[in-house]
Amino acid sequence: MTRKELFKNTLRKSVHAWKLINELPLSDDESLMLRHFMDQPGFLDLHWRMFVPAIKGQGTEEQKQKWLPLANKMQIIGCYAQTELGHGSNVQGLETTATFDPQTDQFILHSPTQTSSKWWPGGLGKVSTHAVIYARLITDGKDHGVHGFIVQLRNMDDHSPLPGITIGDIGVKFGNGAYNSMDNGFLMFDKFCIPRDQMLMRLSKVTREGKYVPSDVPRQLMYGTMVSVRQTIVSNASIAMARAVCIATRYSAVRRQFGSQNGGIETQVIDYKTQQNRLFPLLASAYAFRFVGEWLKWLYTDVTQRLEASDFATLPEAHACTAGLKSMTTSATSDGIEECRKLCGGHGYLWCSGLPELFAVYVPACTYEGDNVVLQLQVARFLMKTVSQLGSGKAPAGTTAYMGRAKHLLQCRSSIRKAEDWLNPAMVLETFEARALRMAVSCANNLSKFENQEQGFSELLADLVEAAIAHCQLIVVSKFIVKLEGEIKGKGVKNQLKNLCYIYALHLIHKHLGDFLSTNSITSEQASLANHQLRSLYTQVRPNAVALVDAFDYTDHYLGSVLGRYDGNVYPKLFEEALKDPLNDTVVPDGYHEYIRPLIKQHLRSARL
Numbered sequence: 001m002t003r004k005e006l007f008k009n010t011l012r013k014s015v016h017a018w019k020l021i022n023e024l025p026l027s028d029d030e031s032l033m034l035r036h037f038m039d040q041p042g043f044l045d046l047h048w049r050m051f052v053p054a055i056k057g058q059g060t061e062e063q064k065q066k067w068l069p070l071a072n073k074m075q076i077i078g079c080y081a082q083t084e085l086g087h088g089s090n091v092q093g094l095e096t097t098a099t100f101d102p103q104t105d106q107f108i109l110h111s112p113t114q115t116s117s118k119w120w121p122g123g124l125g126k127v128s129t130h131a132v133i134y135a136r137l138i139t140d141g142k143d144h145g146v147h148g149f150i151v152q153l154r155n156m157d158d159h160s161p162l163p164g165i166t167i168g169d170i171g172v173k174f175g176n177g178a179y180n181s182m183d184n185g186f187l188m189f190d191k192f193c194i195p196r197d198q199m200l201m202r203l204s205k206v207t208r209e210g211k212y213v214p215s216d217v218p219r220q221l222m223y224g225t226m227v228s229v230r231q232t233i234v235s236n237a238s239i240a241m242a243r244a245v246c247i248a249t250r251y252s253a254v255r256r257q258f259g260s261q262n263g264g265i266e267t268q269v270i271d272y273k274t275q276q277n278r279l280f281p282l283l284a285s286a287y288a289f290r291f292v293g294e295w296l297k298w299l300y301t302d303v304t305q306r307l308e309a310s311d312f313a314t315l316p317e318a319h320a321c322t323a324g325l326k327s328m329t330t331s332a333t334s335d336g337i338e339e340c341r342k343l344c345g346g347h348g349y350l351w352c353s354g355l356p357e358l359f360a361v362y363v364p365a366c367t368y369e370g371d372n373v374v375l376q377l378q379v380a381r382f383l384m385k386t387v388s389q390l391g392s393g394k395a396p397a398g399t400t401a402y403m404g405r406a407k408h409l410l411q412c413r414s415s416i417r418k419a420e421d422w423l424n425p426a427m428v429l430e431t432f433e434a435r436a437l438r439m440a441v442s443c444a445n446n447l448s449k450f451e452n453q454e455q456g457f458s459e460l461l462a463d464l465v466e467a468a469i470a471h472c473q474l475i476v477v478s479k480f481i482v483k484l485e486g487e488i489k490g491k492g493v494k495n496q497l498k499n500l501c502y503i504y505a506l507h508l509i510h511k512h513l514g515d516f517l518s519t520n521s522i523t524s525e526q527a528s529l530a531n532h533q534l535r536s537l538y539t540q541v542r543p544n545a546v547a548l549v550d551a552f553d554y555t556d557h558y559l560g561s562v563l564g565r566y567d568g569n570v571y572p573k574l575f576e577e578a579l580k581d582p583l584n585d586t587v588v589p590d591g592y593h594e595y596i597r598p599l600i601k602q603h604l605r606s607a608r609l
């Protein structure tokens with residue numbers, strides 16, 4: 001499809017999905033499932049995941065009563081317009097202004113520079129009638145920082161932009177189809193006026209007289225919509241990883257190379273330890289991210305309930321967990337999808353493998369909802385704060401509770417003696433805790449050598465990110481272990497999950513061996529034992545690998561992959577796909593008479609053939 005066709009077809013699908021949701025009708029969970037199977041980024045994502053939650057989280061009761069019924073019936077379509085051409089990560093650096101005019105009781109929205117143009121918001125370019133706009137609030141010449149406003153963008157009769165608004169699509173993005181189904185947009189305001197009651201005023205207010213009234217709740221609640229989406233992105237990482245792994249695992253069982261004896265069949269590539277060493281940790285990650293995603297959903301629900309009761313104590317941890325896990329799981333999944341492409345050899349590079357499209361549509365997850373490095377730095381700040389409070393009498397809680405055992409974890413030596421010891425959950429957990437704590441404490445010690453903490457932080461950014469990743473990996477490993485300790489129906493299933501849990505943990509040790517050795521969390525002998533155990537786990541997973549990906553229950557239609565077909569009938573179907581290519585419509589290609597024939601004829605003449 002051309003871009004225009006792709007965009008229009010996605011509009012068609014989105015509107016059809018919305019019709020089904022209402023007609024059947026579908027529950028919220030079923031509607032999410034429908035979105036999952038619609039399987040294309042589109043304006044509904046931003047309307048439901050960001051526009052509506054932003055109003056719910058930041059609007060007053062009256063604002064919710066006014067706007068939510070319209071949004072819930074999709075009589076208005078909204079998006080979330082925060083990022084600007086010049087500023088994305090640095091939200092406090094946004095330039096768009098919303099200046100209160102007491103004479104008209106209105107805010108004047110203005111884009112003072114080119115870099116202040118909104119740039120990137122999904123659904124903005126061509127579809128949305130409304131947006132939640134983030135802009136600097138100015139009253140009486142004073143800048144109060146960034147706040148949210150509900151703004152109508154387009155005329156409700158003919159969809160034309162309202163006077164004072166310039167709006168459009170930002171152009172083609174990475175990949176052929178992928179994210180190009182979405183109208184990520186730009187927007188400029190030229191002194192565009194909105195009524196005062198369209199500032200989202202749950203967190204702070206501007207009175208009729210133009211007085212700014214800050215609220216007594218943390219201003220970070222303005223970032224709440226991002227926290228909610230980051231949490232869902234973790235579960236989505238599992239879905240995308242599982243999809244790539246399903247394709248690569250099934251194909252690795254079909255594909256054979258070398259090893260034929262006396263003219264017999266060749267070896268299935270899944271039997272090579274190198275293939276297993278690349279594939280099975282990704283299979284384990286798909287399960288691990290699913291379980292940590294379930295836990296994060298619980299954490300998010302818990303913090304939401306606490307916030308409703310004005311208990312803000314767990315907000316920093318919820319922010320650190322959603323930011324860190326969003327970052328860690330999306331980076332691992334993007335890399336994992338690309339690894340799966342390579343695991344499928346040359347055929348993985350074919351569009352019909354399903355992997356190029358999956359990669360292209362997935363990889364911006366490392367950037368949207370917060371650049372992955374920027375988000376890990378938020379985790380690092382949280383860890384440095386926690387370390388600095390050790391010994392102050394305030395016991396660390398939640399995911400940093402292990403830091404409360406700092407004295408032990410800083411000096412303990414791993415008691416792993418034989419390979420099987422690596423199947424002991426307490427020993428594995430302690431290894432990850434020791435490594436995470438020692439990396440965090442080492443950063444804190446190095447920071448303390450700087451007179452200026454911010455300067456020290458800038459100098460140590462790379463180490464801080466590594467410490468944050470170590471903490472996030474510990475969370476994933478620990479939640480996998482907790483899952484195993486809970487109710488899992490079926491001993492066989494539990495055994496399989498145990499294998500995957502240890503593959504996940506031991507492979508991380510192997511991959512980040514430098515961290516584990518340099519922090520003396522394990523010795524090089526214990527590292528060899530971990531590798532030995534890992535190989536043995538691969539052997540145990542091998543006979544069940546295909547069943548473990550079949551368990552994801554993805555249909556062939558959803559996978560969209562010739563290589564990942566359930567029936568394994570890969571080669572005939574690769575031919576069928578090839579023959580569908582427009583280049584094969586004719587035997588002699590268009591351009592032969594124009595370019596190839598004259599070239600050949602010229603050579604034939606000069607060679608006197």
Ligand SMILES: CCCCCCCCCC/C=C\CCCCC/C=C/C(=O)SCCNC(=O)CCNC(=O)[C@H](O)C(C)(C)COP(=O)(O)OP(=O)(O)OC[C@H]1O[C@@H](n2cnc3c(N)ncnc32)[C@H](O)[C@@H]1OP(=O)(O)O
Pocket residue numbers: 039040041045049080082083088089090091092122220221223224226227229233236315316319357358361362367368369370371374378381
């Ligand atoms: C084959 C076909 C397959 C098809 C598959 C389809 C796949 C589709 C999948 C769809 C899935 C999901 C849909 C998602 C849609 C994505 C759309 C994207 C939307 C966006 O990107 S919206 C814009 C997002 N922008 C960002 O994330 C910006 C990142 N920056 C920030 O968040 C912040 O500014 C910051 C965290 C970097 C803060 O920096 P800083 O300058 O320090 O900030 P301050 O404002 O001064 O605040 C500092 C203190 O506040 C704390 N803090 C910061 N953030 C939060 C928070 N969110 N909650 C609570 N607290 C927060 C911070 O820790 C500081 O605290 P302290 O003072 O240290 O105590």
Ligand SMILES: Cc1cc2nc3c(=O)[nH]c(=O)nc-3n(C[C@H](O)[C@H](O)[C@H](O)COP(=O)(O)OP(=O)(O)OC[C@H]3O[C@@H](n4cnc5c(N)ncnc54)[C@H](O)[C@@H]3O)c2cc1C
Pocket residue numbers: 046080081082083086087088089090119120121122179184364367368369370371372373374377461
């Ligand atoms: C597909 C897609 C959809 C999007 N949808 C929306 C949307 O609906 N609404 C919306 O408002 N926005 C949206 N965005 C924008 C998105 O949120 C931003 O792109 C994202 O927050 C990153 O910001 P940036 O582009 O400014 O990156 P930058 O911050 O410019 O990052 C560039 C580089 O600088 C590094 N860097 C930046 N700051 C630091 C620092 N302090 N320390 C160390 N390194 C740093 C980063 O790691 C990165 O390597 C979308 C983006 C994409 C790609």
